[in-house]
Amino acid sequence: MKLIVREYDLDSSEPAVIIHDDDCIVLGVKVHDRVKINSGDIWVSLVGNSDTIVERGQILIPNIYLKRYNLKDGDEVEVTHSPKPDSVVYIRKKMDNKTLTKEEIYAVVNDILEAKLSNIEVSAWLTSLYINGMDLDEISHFTNAMVDTGDRIEFERQPVFDFHSVGGVPGNKVTPIVVSIVAAAGLMLPKTSSRAISSACGTSDFVETFCNVELSAEKVKEISENVGAVFAWGGSMNLAPVDDIVIKVENPLGINPRAQMLASIMSKKVAIGATHLLVDIPMGAGTKIPTMDVARAYVRDFTDLGHKLGMHVECAITYADQPVGQAVGPILEARECIRVLEGDNHPGSVVEKACALAGMILEMGGIPNGADKAKEILESGAALKKFREVVAAQGGNYDIKSSDLVPGQFTQDIVATKAGFVHSIDNKSIVQIARAAGSPSDKGAGLLIFKKRGQRVEKGDVIMRIHADNEAKGIRAKELALRYAPIHIEGMLIEKG
Structure with a gap:
């Protein structure tokens, strides 16, 4: 089917072209199926459908693909159904806790890079790694596959x-x-x-x-x-770029599979x-x-x-x-x-x-x-x-x-409510309080911790100071600090009997 290209200037959670419902029926495709697009270059994309934002006979294509494949608004392309890539089978194989070959791992990685897999399929891949893991040979192949998706820097000076x-x-x-x-x-x-x-x-x-x-x-x-x-900053270079794609998918899941972490770092x-x-x-x-x-x-x-x-x-x-x-x-x-x-x-x-x-x-x-x-x-x-x-x-x-570096001008002090010794500091709560203050996007935001584990504290001592570039964020961070009480203070007497 020949369709007319229309520029799609809208960010989406994953790369996809959008085709009218009626044209999807003719092509025999539905949401998350794939189509092959022949525009001189032949490439595959996930499909979205609509009967309101696209007209019959048209295909909405995101800007990123227009630039990549030298397309412009009004061009005509040939669109046909494309079967699921073999990498979907390999993801299912890993879900069944089976060992993948080098070629199978490379196929999955390359299809993630080329956006041939949906976010759901990439999530399934990450979940399978989280539950079933990989052996050392698989992780080695995974690492090299990630490296091969991007550039390498070759230094004349050695060792590195x-x-x-x-x-x-x-x-x-x-x-x-x-x-x-x-x-x-x-x-x-x-x-x-x-x-x-x-x-x-x-x-x-x-x-x-x-x-x-x-x-x-x-x-x-x-x-x-x-x-x-x-x-x-590693993100400014094209080093193992598939890793950045995967991170965007795994972050909402709240998981960091061992195999993925090792391959990410080592790649x-x-x-x-x-x-x-x-x-x-x-x-x-x-x-x-x-x-x-x-x-x-x-x-x-x-x-x-x-x-x-x-x-x-x-x-x-x-x-x-x-x-x-x-x-x-x-x-x-x-x-x-x-x-x-x-x-x-x-x-x-x-x-x-x-x-x-x-x-x-x-x-x-x-x-x-x-x-x-x-x-x-x-x-x-x-x-x-x-x-x-x-x-x-x-x-x-x-x-x-x-002394050239000046933190946020809006400060909030957290004081000790009792005397004693710092027993522990909750790392996770510290992170949440700092982020509430605006860190890391607000460069002046963050915390100063004045009392650390084992140190003596008197009632009323300032144990932590919150800095913020925005007064409202500083107040919000203080409210969080008072609720979480991340610096735990205990006296020598634990309990009366």
């Missing part, structure tokens, strides 16, 4: 070191410190990071408060080879050409990794998968029962990060974690006594100098100072 934190703990602002120490020692670490999805602040969310993080692959290569490091590392990788696995209550047994299982997964992929991988299980440092939120975390680089030894947890992780990477690069060397580089000012070189290369101010 990389660092990744599994995340889940608020305030984990150590990445620029780690990267700066490692690069100051002469090793190259082209760091790509993510933005927050459900957390209070991703690394790229706070780094972009002092420099540009949206770099092309060519710019990442240039800066890394000349300066020794970058702080780039980005393979794409950037990493030869050596350190994985930070924060372990603690209210994080992605709640127990030591789960953490050790992830250590085995990452190291074994790295071996399969030809990458040297080491892991660090780190303390995450409470936020790292005091600050949570973009500008607040950036300010605390830069203060440590400027020589401030507080918060000690940030300094200790950054030097321990950087030290492991230095030892991977053949530098002995890594943690001591890392601290020496930090205290000497060499890490700050390297940090400023990277910032300048990414369009920021070389002379950046922590």
Whole structure:
């Protein structure tokens, strides 16, 4: 059937063309079926139908496809029914807890990229991985399939070191410190990071408060080879792009299947050409990794998968029962990060974690006594100098100072209602309060936590301060903080008998 193209300037939850009900009957298609469209290029799309927004003899096509296939409003295309792709059968196979071949996994990944699968089918794929998982060979094929959907960066300078934190703990602002120490020692670490999805602040969310993080692959290569490091947002490059599609589907489900997480992380590392990788696995209550047994299982997964992929991988299980440092939120975390680089030894947890992780990477690069060397580089000012070189290369101010970063002007203090000691801090509640204040989209929003686990608190002490760029959001965050009471204070007397 020949149909006339009409521009479809409307975002939808998934790519789809829209055809009139009567034409759908002639074609023998219904919602979520597929049609093959011959416009010179032959491509397949999911179908939506309507008898109000499209006329008979027309096909509404989203802008993204008009550009991709060089179509314009008024063009004529040949439209025919297209059967379900074989990948739907492979998804059902995984739902039945059967092992998939390399070719089957590649087919699923490519069909996700090319929008041949509906969101329902991608959800079924993710759910099958969540319930049934994958073995190591399957995850290795899955990783390589994701890499092959996008670009690779090939560095002339070798080896290529990389660092990744599994995340889940608020305030984990150590990445620029780690990267700066490692690069100051002469090793190259082209760091790509993510933005927050459900957390209070991703690394790229706070780094972009002092420099540009949206770099092309060519710019990442240039800066890394000349300066020794970058702080780039991974989403600005075409590295394993199918991962971004999957994340949009899995986020509403609230699941992060082990196989998907491993393939997601490792595909980005393979794409950037990493030869050596350190994985930070924060372990603690209210994080992605709640127990030591789960953490050790992830250590085995990452190291074994790295071996399969030809990458040297080491892991660090780190303390995450409470936020790292005091600050949570973009500008607040950036300010605390830069203060440590400027020589401030507080918060000690940030300094200790950054030097321990950087030290492991230095030892991977053949530098002995890594943690001591890392601290020496930090205290000497060499890490700050390297940090400023990277910032300048990414369009920021070389002379950046922590005092240049000013958080949201609207503040709300949370005070202790009794005396005692901080028994615990609820990570999940901290994240929700920070997000209520506007983080990470409002760069000045977030929290300062003044009392940490084990510290003495007197009644009336300010234990947490909320910053917001908007007064209403600050008030809302305070209401949430009073309801959740994320900082748990207990006295020495537990119960009277």
